[in-house]
Amino acid sequence: MNVMTDHAVRPSRDEIISNEQLEMSMTILKTLADPARLQMLSALSKSDHSLSELSQFVGVSPSVASQLLAPLRAKEVLQSRKDGRHVIYSMSDERLKEFIAQTLDFAAYRLAARDPGNE
Numbered sequence: 001m002n003v004m005t006d007h008a009v010r011p012s013r014d015e016i017i018s019n020e021q022l023e024m025s026m027t028i029l030k031t032l033a034d035p036a037r038l039q040m041l042s043a044l045s046k047s048d049h050s051l052s053e054l055s056q057f058v059g060v061s062p063s064v065a066s067q068l069l070a071p072l073r074a075k076e077v078l079q080s081r082k083d084g085r086h087v088i089y090s091m092s093d094e095r096l097k098e099f100i101a102q103t104l105d106f107a108a109y110r111l112a113a114r115d116p117g118n119e
Contacts, residue, residue: 048088
């Protein structure tokens with residue numbers, strides 16, 4: 001017997017996330033899940049940096065840093081330009097900069113909430 005209770009509510013059409021939006025959200029979150037990539041994105045959200053600087057920030061070789069950033073450059077999330085012998089990366093999407101800042105702020109908030117001595 002299938003009985004719906006009074007408090008069981010079906011989500012409205014606007015509350016259901018489309019498959020396309022779910023997939024994009026998962027891609028974004030997976031991208032940010034790599035610690036080295038998140039460190040570099042955080043740095044780029046504040047200013048432009050050379051590949052050499054970014055690789056030093058996270059302690060990887062420039063070729064590894066380049067591989068971590070390549071998918072973002074390919075999707076035009078990041079921009080790069082040559083400056084002499086250096087490749088300079090930049091981030092022009094203000095919403096992405098805000099998203100990264102909010103993500104890191106939320107992590108700090110959750111850490112502070114876990115630490116009772118931080119009141």
